Structures are given as C-alpha cells and as structure tokens.
Amino acid sequence: MTTSVDRPSGQPTPLPGYVPPAPIPDGIKDVPGLLRWETTPREEAMALAAELTKESFTYDEVYGRFVTVHQYIDAPPRAVYEYLTDIRHLNEFTYSTRDFAPTDVPDVYQGRDVLLDDVTKIFMRIDGDPDALTVDIRCAWDQGEELWMNYLHRIVPAETVLNKPGSVVIWTNCRHPYYDKNPYPELAPSPERPWVGDMWPLFYAGHQVEMDNLKKILEHRFGGDAAS
Amino acid sequence: MTTSVDRPSGQPTPLPGYVPPAPIPDGIKDVPGLLRWETTPREEAMALAAELTKESFTYDEVYGRFVTVHQYIDAPPRAVYEYLTDIRHLNEFTYSTRDFAPTDVPDVYQGRDVLLDDVTKIFMRIDGDPDALTVDIRCAWDQGEELWMNYLHRIVPAETVLNKPGSVVIWTNCRHPYYDKNPYPELAPSPERPWVGDMWPLFYAGHQVEMDNLKKILEHRFGGDAAS
Numbered sequence: 368m369t370t371s372v373d374r375p376s377g378q379p380t381p382l383p384g385y386v387p388p389a390p391i392p393d394g395i396k397d398v399p400g401l402l403r404w405e406t407t408p409r410e411e412a413m414a415l416a417a418e419l420t421k422e423s424f425t426y427d428e429v430y431g432r433f434v435t436v437h438q439y440i441d442a443p444p445r446a447v448y449e450y451l452t453d454i455r456h457l458n459e460f461t462y463s464t465r466d467f468a469p470t471d472v473p474d475v476y477q478g479r480d481v482l483l484d485d486v487t488k489i490f491m492r493i494d495g496d497p498d499a500l501t502v503d504i505r506c507a508w509d510q511g512e513e514l515w516m517n518y519l520h521r522i523v524p525a526e527t528v529l530n531k532p533g534s535v536v537i538w539t540n541c542r543h544p545y546y547d548k549n550p551y552p553e554l555a556p557s558p559e560r561p562w563v564g565d566m567w568p569l570f571y572a573g574h575q576v577e578m579d580n581l582k583k584i585l586e587h588r589f590g591g592d593a594a595s
Numbered sequence: 596m597t598t599s600v601d602r603p604s605g606q607p608t609p610l611p612g613y614v615p616p617a618p619i620p621d622g623i624k625d626v627p628g629l630l631r632w633e634t635t636p637r638e639e640a641m642a643l644a645a646e647l648t649k650e651s652f653t654y655d656e657v658y659g660r661f662v663t664v665h666q667y668i669d670a671p672p673r674a675v676y677e678y679l680t681d682i683r684h685l686n687e688f689t690y691s692t693r694d695f696a697p698t699d700v701p702d703v704y705q706g707r708d709v710l711l712d713d714v715t716k717i718f719m720r721i722d723g724d725p726d727a728l729t730v731d732i733r734c735a736w737d738q739g740e741e742l743w744m745n746y747l748h749r750i751v752p753a754e755t756v757l758n759k760p761g762s763v764v765i766w767t768n769c770r771h772p773y774y775d776k777n778p779y780p781e782l783a784p785s786p787e788r789p790w791v792g793d794m795w796p797l798f799y800a801g802h803q804v805e806m807d808n809l810k811k812i813l814e815h816r817f818g819g820d821a822a823s
Contacts, residue, residue, distance in 0.1 A: 541751070
C-alpha cells in the first residue's frame with residue numbers, strides 16, 4: 368500500500384485556467400546563492416551533487432550537530448506510540464535509565480541514569496501527540512527545572528513509506544549548547560563524574576543500540592514473523 | 596530558553612510510595628539480545644559503542660535506507676510551516692519541481708519535475724499538521740494515483756533544542772521499494788529517461804542543497820541578522 372488517491376479511475380486531471388508563477392518568482396529575486404534549475408543547468412547541478420557525495424563521511428560530518436537514527440519495526444504505529452509514551456518502558460529498552468518515580472510536578476518523573484555511576488539523577492517528561500505520532504522525551508541529568516535534552520521521535524506507518532506493515536521510527540537529538548558545557552556542575556554527585564555531553568561522539572552507537580532494543584521488544588510482542 | 600518546569604522554586608520532589616520495576620521486568624524476560632545495564636556492564640557497553648563508532652562511514656552505511664538532512668533556520672517555526680505547506684513555494688526552494696496546477700482531485704496538484712527532462716509529470720499533495728508542525732510532501736513521477744514518494748518534514752522550535760530563536764527542520768526520505776523499480780515504466784515520457792530511484796545515491800546532496808535554499812529564502816524574509 369502507498370498513499371492512494373481517491374479518484375474513480377485514471378489520472379488526476381489539471382483544472383483549466385492555471386497560470387504558472389514566473390520562472391524566478393518575485394519573492395526570491397534578491398536571495399543570493401540559490402541552486403535552482405533556471406540559473407544552474409542540470410549538468411552543473413549533477414556535478415555539484417556528485418561533488419558533495421563523498422565516498423566516506425567522518426563521524427562529525429554526519430553526526431556532529433544532529434544525531435538521527437532510524438529503524439523499521441514490525442509492530443503497528445499505535446502500539447509503538449503507546450509503548451514509547453509509557454515511562455515505565457524506559458526501564459526496558461534504554462541501556463541505563465531506570466526507576467522513574469512521579470514527582471510533585473505533574474508529568475515530571477525522577478529516575479536514575481546508571482550510565483556512568485549509580486547515583487546520577489535524571490528528570491524526565493514525555494510529550495506525545497497521538498495524532499501526529501510524535502513522542503518527545505525531554506530530560507536532564509542532576510536537575511529537573513530545565514529539561515533541555517530532547518529525544519525527538521516520529522513514528523511513521525511503514526505502509527506509506529516502505530510499502531509493508533509496521534512502523535518506521537525516526538529519532539533525532541540536536542546538539543543543545545548544554546551538551547558542550549554542563550550548566551549546573553555543582554549538582555553532579557561528584558566533580559569527577561564525566562558530563563553527558565562528553566558522550567556525544569557515542570550517541571549514534573548508543574541510540575542505535577537502544578532503537579534496536581526497542582525493535583526486539585516490540586517485535587517480540589507485536590511482530591508477525593517475530594512473534595510466531 | 597529550554598523546556599522549563601513550572602514549579603515555584605527548587606527541584607521536583609519524588610512522591611512517596613513508589614515501587615520500582617524489577618531489574619529485568621517480566622515483559623522482556625524472553626527477548627533475546629537486549630543491551631541493558633543489568634546484563635551488560637558499563638565497560639563492556641562502552642567498548643561496544645566505541646566499536647560501532649567508526650572513523651568514517653560509507654554513503655550506504657549512513658544513507659542507504661533512510662536519508663535525513665537537518666538544518667537550522669533563523670525564522671519562526673510557524674512561518675516555516677506556512678511556507679512549506681504552500682505548494683507554490685516548491686517553485687522557489689526546490690531545484691526542479693515547478694508549475695503545480697490544481698487537479699480535479701482535491702489537494703492533488705500536477706506539475707513538472709525538470710530534473711532530467713522538460714516533460715516529466717509530478718503529482719503532489721502536501722499534508723500538514725499545524726499543531727505537530729509536521730509537513731509530509733507526498734508525490735510521484737508520471738502518475739498521480741499512488742503518491743508513494745514521501746518527503747517527511749518536522750519543524751522543531753530551536754528554543755527548545757538549541758537554546759536560540761528560530762527553527763530546526765528535519766527532513767527524511769525512506770527507501771520505498773518503488774525507488775528500486777519503477778512500477779509504471781510505461782508512463783515515462785521516453786524509455787530512455789532514467790528513474791528517480793537511480794538518483795538515491797545523490798539524495799543526501801540534493802536534499803541538503805534544497806534545504807539550504809529553504810534556509811536562504813526564509814532567513815532573507817524572516818531572519819533576525821539575515822534580514823537586517
């Protein structure tokens with residue numbers, strides 16, 4: 368299945384009377400440096416694209432500012448959404464976030480992140496949009512007043528984008544400046560504990576592994592082939 | 596600004612009576628191959644992450660199945676949303692999609708993609724969710740009955756994820772099987788015209804360039820420094 372267009376038969380037909388925009392619309396006349404067909408011929412654009420397409424990319428080139436991991440999961444989108452928005456499941460699919468207890472602030476939980484020691488506090492709130500199937504896990508180490516770490520998830524029906532049942536999960540972290548400098552060093556359980564941002568060069572690996580945990584757990588429960 | 600927690604002062608405080616889940620919760624006892632702190636010690640997990648973190652990655656390792664490009668744009672999220680959901684703007688920021696006219700199917704437009712020749716038809720519908728700030732551009736070459744190409748966009752307030760005004764745009768394409776095999780070869784304007792999927796190895800470059808076009812146009816119109 369893909370996105371089918373609801374028309375009895377045949378192709379959608381353009382309505383009469385259409386006037387196309389000017390080749391270089393007014394709104395972009397003064398914008399420098401655009402790469403558009405009218406001003407950069409096909410051959411030149413293809414050559415530029417080929418130049419940008421390197422045989423290999425360094426970690427920083429790909430994951431320096433944004434870390435996105437992707438996964439196909441053979442489970443219904445709604446099931447993935449329900450799973451990801453239940454904070455108790457963090458205990459299951461993450462490597463090291465555990466034991467979230469509710470606090471006196473609605474929807475904010477306190478738990479532990481045992482990635483580096485046994486006592487680092489992590490505060491967390493999960494904001495989900497059930498229609499858009501977005502799940503944003505907002506959290507922070509040591510303190511719960513600024514939840515600046517954002518794990519942005521989007522769940523997409525695989526029917527639409529891969530022509531098969533199940534879900535695609537897209538998970539992005541953006542490099543917030545606090546990753547580079549702990550804004551509350553005095554709240555760390557010890558001055559020797561490294562900062563979460565020191566691990567940025569391992570985020571791709573760490574998040575892909577947790578996404579793979581998620582896939583294994585959900586396919587075990589919901590998957591067609593996996594569950595049989 | 597980050598996500599501030601609404602509490603008069605001090606840290607959120609755990610409520611009494613919390614019982615944490617078992618270290619290995621029932622729901623995952625039978626799931627093989629999970630990487631969790633209880634069963635894989637820190638040192639071992641870090642070593643594994645380091646092993647997965649290569650000095651360089653090939654194009655296929657990073658962009659073989661999913662192509663995500665990211666960009667920071669100094670323009671309000673709502674302005675980015677309004678811009679991306681207006682089909683006439685495709686004429687401006689894409690390299691080669693042009694002249695979309697409405698058809699007799701509601702919300703489906705027919706235009707041209709002049710990437711490879713002057714006559715390739717492209718059909719398109721833009722599905723936006725103004726609350727979630729997602730914009731899905733669904734389209735196809737040659738025919739408009741199955742809009743199987745999905746350009747998935749998500750706009751995120753940069754305040755939340757980068758601590759500054761503006762927007763982060765995340766744009767993902769998933770490798771639908773039709774990219775590998777044109778399902779309607781008889782509708783191509785000529786048998787010699789290459790297929791859109793033949794360009795998959797250039798998608799990262801092509802989409803990043805179009806995202807940069809988008810940034811230039813929107814910062815020209817809305818940006819703080821850029822507009823001054």
